[in-house]
Amino acid sequence: MLALDRVGKTYPNGVRALDGVTLAIKPGEILAIVGGSGCGKSTLLRAVSGLDRPTQGQVTLDNEKIEKPHEKIGIIFQEPRLLPWLTVADNVGFGLHDRPSSERKERVARALERVGMPEKAGAWPRELSGGQAQRVAIARALVPRPEVLLLDEPFSALDAFTRADLQDHLLKLWSDLKPTLVLVTHDVDEAVVLADRILVMRPRPGRVFEEIEADLPRPRDRQSAAFDFVKRRVLAALDRSLDRTVSVNEGQEKAETGAAMWW
Amino acid sequence: MSIATPTDDVPVRAPRSAWSRWTRPVLGLILPIGLAVAWEFAVRAGFSNGRLVPPPSVIFATFKELWQSGELQKHAFATSMRVAAGFGVGVVSGTVFGAITGYSALTRRLIDPSLQALRAIPSIAWVPLFILWFGIYEASKIILISVGVFFPVYLGVMGAIRSVDRKLVEVGRAFRLSPLAMVRRILLPAVLPAYVISLRTGLGLGWMFVVAAELLGASEGLGYLLIDGQQLGKPAQIVAAIVAFAIIGKITDWIIVLATAPLLRWEDTSARTEGN
Numbered sequence: 001m002l003a004l005d006r007v008g009k010t011y012p013n014g015v016r017a018l019d020g021v022t023l024a025i026k027p028g029e030i031l032a033i034v035g036g037s038g039c040g041k042s043t044l045l046r047a048v049s050g051l052d053r054p055t056q057g058q059v060t061l062d063n064e065k066i067e068k069p070h071e072k073i074g075i076i077f078q079e080p081r082l083l084p085w086l087t088v089a090d091n092v093g094f095g096l097h098d099r100p101s102s103e104r105k106e107r108v109a110r111a112l113e114r115v116g117m118p119e120k121a122g123a124w125p126r127e128l129s130g131g132q133a134q135r136v137a138i139a140r141a142l143v144p145r146p147e148v149l150l151l152d153e154p155f156s157a158l159d160a161f162t163r164a165d166l167q168d169h170l171l172k173l174w175s176d177l178k179p180t181l182v183l184v185t186h187d188v189d190e191a192v193v194l195a196d197r198i199l200v201m202r203p204r205p206g207r208v209f210e211e212i213e214a215d216l217p218r219p220r221d222r223q224s225a226a227f228d229f230v231k232r233r234v235l236a237a238l239d240r241s242l243d244r245t246v247s248v249n250e251g252q253e254k255a256e257t258g259a260a261m262w263w
Numbered sequence: 264m265s266i267a268t269p270t271d272d273v274p275v276r277a278p279r280s281a282w283s284r285w286t287r288p289v290l291g292l293i294l295p296i297g298l299a300v301a302w303e304f305a306v307r308a309g310f311s312n313g314r315l316v317p318p319p320s321v322i323f324a325t326f327k328e329l330w331q332s333g334e335l336q337k338h339a340f341a342t343s344m345r346v347a348a349g350f351g352v353g354v355v356s357g358t359v360f361g362a363i364t365g366y367s368a369l370t371r372r373l374i375d376p377s378l379q380a381l382r383a384i385p386s387i388a389w390v391p392l393f394i395l396w397f398g399i400y401e402a403s404k405i406i407l408i409s410v411g412v413f414f415p416v417y418l419g420v421m422g423a424i425r426s427v428d429r430k431l432v433e434v435g436r437a438f439r440l441s442p443l444a445m446v447r448r449i450l451l452p453a454v455l456p457a458y459v460i461s462l463r464t465g466l467g468l469g470w471m472f473v474v475a476a477e478l479l480g481a482s483e484g485l486g487y488l489l490i491d492g493q494q495l496g497k498p499a500q501i502v503a504a505i506v507a508f509a510i511i512g513k514i515t516d517w518i519i520v521l522a523t524a525p526l527l528r529w530e531d532t533s534a535r536t537e538g539n
Binding site: 070071097 | 430433437448452528
């Protein structure tokens with residue numbers, strides 16, 4: 001169980017990026033976090049990953065306090081961040097360096113198989129397309145078998161077709177080991193396709209605004225009425241989260257008004 | 264259209280790169296070879312006696328003569344040893360200082376301004392002081408060469424470490440690398456391309472400074488051949504020594520490139536050919 005207890009983050013310049021976020025995420029749950037810019041969704045993810053420390057409250061995984069990167073928590077960034085001097089196979093095996101090489105080889109081969117690019121094992125990262133590189137990054141994060149996988153807008157730099165393809169790949173990989181997924185995204189469709197629960201955040205300071213359950217059967221049909229219904233609820237919640245900001249400090253926020261501008 | 268474009272490009276691009284691979288060096292050779300041939304004919308035809316500017320055949324004969332007598336090897340060896348020693352000292356000290364100033368902002372603020380001030384001094388200006396301090400023999404020469412090698416290596420290492428992609432360092436943190444593993448698995452490979460370039464620049468300056476050191480007084484070395492040729496009025500010997508410098512300099516540079524090539528295979532090939 002991944003738990004956040006009144007997690008807050010105030011930067012040294014006084015900006016309160018995150019304030020009093022309390023959450024409990026069940027093992028195997030897929031949680032999506034959406035919200036306008038500056039609502040602290042990336043700050044929240046970095047606090048959970050242990051890369052940054054919250055200034056208030058605490059993050060715990062199975063009652064163990066997370067203060068630095070933890071072996072049970074993997075992270076996928078917005079960019080693939082592959083190491084350009086390692087082959088695709090060595091990148092995937094980056095987190096397995098303490099294992100015997102036969103085991104490492106076998107697990108890397110299986111992971112590359114699962115992301116559908118076994119023939120790329122010996123390729124250099126520069127030879128991959130953006131979608132392929134992000135698939136390698138997903139394999140790299142999953143190979144050490146984390147209990148929690150964090151994704152920070154992982155597909156936002158990709159075109160719509162590649163994005164849908166990678167979402168399917170991610171679900172397929174998730175179903176192997178069922179890790180907890182925490183996904184930050186600004187793509188509402190993506191949130192509804194993937195998540196069991198969608199968290200809408202509001203900015204200044206960043207906090208949870210609304211929680212929306214998305215208990216649709218998998219695989220999810222993006223054209224179905226139920227899908228559309230959940231999507232509308234999320235969009236409405238986003239609009240409301242923004243409207244309130246506008247009324248709070250009207251002068252500065254005029255340019256951001258309108259449903260289309262929430263990100 | 265967009266699907267057809269890459270396949271269209273392949274047959275067009277391949278012959279073009281093969282063409283340029285062979286013709287580009289050849290184009291560069293036309294001017295020097297043409298001038299040499301023209302000068303050879305001018306001297307043979309009696310337009311010039313070629314005494315101050317010896318024709319290629321005389322230079323080649325002098326080169327051969329120096330080689331056969333063993334003079335050339337002896338002097339080239341003496342010079343190469345000085346460069347090797349100075350290069351070694353310069354690279355080690357440049358790497359150490361570059362690493363500590365690149366790694367920590369505090370040491371950079373402490374040390375870098377002084378080193379930058381020293382760098383602003385034309386290195387030849389040190390010669391009289393080095394001779395007073397270290398004598399007229401090998402020590403002062405090697406120290407002068409290492410000063411020349413030090414600065415490009417120092418600047419290269421410091422800059423390379425400071426510009427390591429923080430996002431890749433974060434990947435190392437996310438995988439819980441120890442500080443030592445972080446250096447070995449992230450920082451070293453990341454700085455290697457820039458380091459190789461700074462080594463090559465440093466080596467070039469090492470060859471430059473060995474000439475300066477030898478011109479100022481040496482009983483052997485290619486620089487001695489230069490001075491000897493000047494004092495005895497043997498321009499062919501001077502040119503032969505210059506040619507020897509060019510050949511050895513290119514070979515040593517090539518050794519660095521060859522030795523590091525296996526470590527840099529991951530780099531974009533186009534970027535690497537531009538580096539050459």
